[in-house]
Amino acid sequence: MSRRKKQKQTKRKQKIKRISPVKEGLKAFQAGSYEDALKAWARLPSSHAKLNEAKAECYFRLAWQQPENAIDHLQTAQKLQPADGRFAYHLARLQHKSGQLTEEVANLYESAYQTEGEFAERTAYLQALLKMRMASKSAVAQLQKTTIWEQLTPSQQDDLQSVSTIWNKQSLSASPEDQFWLGVEAMQRGNKQDAKRYLTQASHQLKTAGLSHYYLGIIAAQNEQTQEAAKQWSAAKKSGFQHPHLDMNLGEIYHRLAEEHIEKGKIEEALKVANEAARYKDDKQFRDLHAYLKQQIAYESAQRGEWRQAKQLWQSAEKQAGGNFRLMCNLALACEQEEAFTLAATYWRKALRQRPRKANHPDAIGDEQVAKLWQRVAKAYAMVEEFEEALSVQKNAVKWQPDNLALRIELAEGYLENARFQAAENELNRILERDQNYIPALMMMGELFAESGYYWQIFQAPHYWEKVLEIDPNHVGARQNLATFYIDQGDNHLNGWFISHPSALEAYQNALKFDPNNPMALCKAAYIHLYFLEDEATAQQYYDQAITNHPQNIEVRMLITIQWLAVGDGDKAWAVTKQAEQAMPNLPHHFYLAIADNLLNNDATERIQPWLDRAVEKSADQSVYLEIGSMGMMNPQAIEIGEKYLHIAIKKGIDVARANMLLGIYQSRQKNMKEANRYWDQAAKQAIKDKDFELVEQIEQSRIMFSSPLGGLLGQVFSGNLDPDEMIDMMPPELLAELFDEDDDDWEDDDDWF
Amino acid sequence: MTGSNNPNQGERAAPPNVARADLSSNDPYAILGVERDATLRQIKKGYFALVREFPPETEPEAFKIVRAAYEKLRTAESKAQTDLFLLRPPTPLTPRKRRKKLNLTVSPLDMICYLEGLSELAEHEFSGDYRPIKL
Structure with a gap:
């Protein structure tokens, strides 16, 4: 860090230290961080009147920020500033609102009332209402003897007077226009007909809508009019009317309405009202109903192929009422549809855990089904390549159905595919202990030894396949496996240190014993x-x-052609090719290229040209030039051919970048680095133009590899291989690090070549 | 469901499952037009009713669908296997034995609730009561 920067930082720190708690608190207060303001002021050594005022204001404001602690904060504010009517008023108001109808609250109102001014006026009506709650029907008479009554507005006095009159069962002197109080009075007297008439009118007035709707809801509910009751109570709620029974009644009425809709088969309607009910109700019976509706709608959605919606509803149902076997199965199926296999596996496992255990339950499943479900879990894990998990779950399936050999074969196959050969062999042995003639196990045991065993174990493989043929002499798979096995043996006798054509012939004839028309065995x-x-x-x-x-079979024709060429009979080879062309008019150009490649590998370059010409003739596109060019470049004997075809490719504008790259490698191997760089530059230029950045990277790798001091050596080591990616794959990591060391200054600035 | 070319159709009423059969469904029960809890006998009966509706000679594609659905349900084993991986409707809801009582009492308290609703007890916004501070 520079000295100037340090000085600046120190100054800033000193500045922060210099700010007094008073200012810090004020800043926090202005930012609305009242707790921080209180913390700052708490650092001050003593308290004075202004500070207490400020603290009280903080607590007052905190009460609205933190409603859960509002009463505590207001109590603190009131203790700090007992003479401020605001705090007493709001503290009493909140306690009154929360149902604390105590003398203490009445005293708080009284102290606010005594402060005179704005809060004395505002307190009067609430004080009157509290007294109504506490002193019941005589409250108004008592209030009229106090100064509080004088503080009330005429409208407030009228309202209180009306309540008192009705409460005391006296006759209300309301005019016929005063529909609301007439309706309330009729309701209190049990005259539902009049009440309904007056309250319907009053329900249109904003001021009186709440209680009117509430009472109209009660009348509808008493008449078993569920829909109407729900409508009225919902309107009461919307108007802001508060009543201890309103929420509970709303929840229950919506619940009943949902039940009525279900009975009529209106499931979507039922779900709509159940969603309403959920705002007021959360008992188990309701949760079950709500979850049932979600499941039903989800089931219908899934049947229409709307799996996403179905899944969301099922998940919501699970969250609300817990899972069950059906729900978990459906969720697993939905996840499978969305290819969320890990989640599907989780739900299948939940389904297994929640399956009914009582045999007489309609959803009870037997051991076979349990095994099938475990198998499904295993498949889900396999889909996301969690093979170990899949295997462990497949073992569960086997546990539930130990005699299900097909299931055990799947487990063995899983072991085999996970390269757990010993476990696979053990499982196969367990199967064969149960049924020594079980063909799939014998077949797999043969494959196990042939493909995955050690060299000396390979010879155990035919024993199992021959056993299969003893059981089922026409078993095609066993015959084919035996034929392939003996063909491989025959090939081994022709390659390696000890060539023995009689042994090879014997092996091929063995193969033909099991598969008499095996094309490879016949040709070999x-x-x-x-x-x-x-x-x-x-x-x-x-x-x-x-x-x-x-x-x-193209391969057969190709093999026969190559074999004739191997014994130097070009005419016979051509004859076979012509026969092939007659039998298969669309013989692909790869047929000819494969033969040409074989000739190259057998140093018969002089006979290659007619096959190359035919490949060009038969090729559907001109990329064949590059193919031949690459093929030639990979063979030290055919470099000139390769060069020729790569130049044709460049001339024709076919894959110019790659062709130049190969020519660059060829020149580098000729130690002609100047020419090599020229080709690589052209290759890179073209690749960038083509936006083939993978190729750009490959060209760079080629240049690094073949230009480095190790390049010449590499050229010799990989004499036949010109694909830089393949060469990199084959190199030991130490050598790679040596070649591509980015910290090496000699190479660091060399990346401006393109 | 597609109609049949059978010229004799209409001479007798089609069995109920034929009318319900939904050949476009993935559910073999829906294809055969039978209930989920149908017995093997009912399934078989339903299948043959559909075969008469969609004979292989005249309705080969429809027959193939019906046949495949039947194959999934024709034995107890195959039915159990099919049922295991089919979508399941929710377990029917058991009606409540006792409904929760509504509170329909009418009392003077209702009137006080009404008056309280018109007072400051029902209000939530009091930022007008904030006072500035001076330090």
Whole structure:
């Protein structure tokens, strides 16, 4: 940090320290942070009148900020400023409002009243109302003897007088126009007919609407008019009328209305009123009804395919009334529909936990269903690639149905796919202990040994598949597996240290024993006869059999062509290709490229051109030039061919960037770095133009790799491989770090090449 | 549900499930037009009624749908399996044995509530009562 900055900070700190608690409090007060203001003033050593006034004001304002502590704050304010009528008035008002009808509250009103002025006037009416509550019907008579009565407005006096008259069962001297008090009087006397008539009129007046609607609601409810009662009480509520029974009555009347709608099958209507009821009611019976309605609407939505809405309603129902088996199953299905599989698994698990345990319950499920549900949970976990969780859940499924071998096979398959070979073998053994002839287990055991076992275990595989054939001699899978196994064995005899064509032939013939028309076994056996035994006639028999049985198999035709080329018979090779073209007029250009590639790999470059020409001829697009170019570049014997086709690609404007990149690599391997850089520059320029930033990165990697001191060595190590990504994948991390070390100054400034 | 080409249709009233059958549904019960709690016998009966409505010769697509739905429900095992992963309507609501009583009493208290509602007891906004401070 600079010296100037430090000095500035110190000054700021000193400034803060210098601000007095008085000012700090004032600032907080003005910002509406009354608690902070009180904290600041509490630091002052002594209290004086102005400070107490300010503190009282803070507590007064805090009362409105924190309604839950309002009474406490007002009490503090009143203690600090007992002469201020505001605090006594509001404290009494709040306590009165909360139902504290005590002498203490009356005294508070009295002290506010004694302060004279604004709050004395405002207190008078509330004092009168409190006395009405406390002293009942004689209150007005008593009030009239006090000065309070004089403080009331004529309208307030009239209202109190009317209440007192009705309460004392005296005759009301209201004029016929005064519909409201006439209605109230009729209601108090039990004359519902008159009450309804007067109160209906009075309900249109803003001042008298509240109580009028409330009473009209009572009349409707007494007449079992649920809808009307709900309407009237709802109007009373809307007008702001407060009554201890109003909320409770509203909740119950809406509940009843919802029940009536359900009975009539009007589920949506029922839900609407239940939503209203929920504002006033929260007992268990109501929660059950409300949740039921949500579930019903959700069920209908889901059936229409509106899964999102259904899910939200079901979740709301669960939150309100707790879950149950049906609800959890539906939620799991909705989550599956939305492909939220982890959540689906959670709901299936909840469904399992909440399934009815009593056998006679309509939703009771048996062990088989429990197992199926666990299986579904496992599938949900597998969908989100939580394979370990899926396996552990699948084990639960097996626990519920230990004799369900198909279920156990799924578990074994899970182990196998998770590379838990020993667990898979153990599970398969457990299955075979239950049924030693269970074909899926025998098949999988064979696969386990063939694919995942150690070298010496591989030879156990055929034993299981042969056992399958003992049980079911026509089992296609077992035959195919055995054929593949022996073909692999045959191939092993032709590759590696100890080449033995008789053993290879024996293996291929073994394969044909199990799968007599296996195209690969036929072609490979033919090759032994053609190449090693020079028995063309026998070879041709195998070829004929392969082609007759698999006339549309491109791989067979390709293999036969390559095999003829391998023994140097180009004419036969062409003949096979022509036959293939006749059988499959749309033979893809890859067919020819594969043959050309094979020729390259067998150093037969001189015979490659006709196949390349045919590939170009057959290719649907011109990217074939780049394909041939790459192919040539990867083979040290065919560099010139590669170069030629890459130049054609550039000339034709086909994937110019990539073609230049490959040519750059080729030049770098020729130690012609100047030329290499020229190609890379062009490649990068084009790639940027094409907005192919992945390729830009690849070009950069190529340049780094092949320009570095290690580049020459790399060129030799990866002599056939020109794909920089693949080369990077194959390199040890230490070498990569060495190559792409960003902190190395020599390379840091080298990124301006494009 | 699509109509049938059967020229004899209308000679006798179609069974109730045929009218209810919804071939566009994913629910095999809805396709067969039977209730969720239908017995295997009722399901079978419903299926054959629909087969008569949608014979494979004239209504091959509809028949395929009906047949697939029946396959899911034709045995107790397949039905249990199907039921397990079908949407379920909520458990029917048990009516309340006793309703909560409404409080319909009329008393002088109501009038005081009315008067209180017109007074400052019903108000919430008192920022007009704030006073400035001087220190």
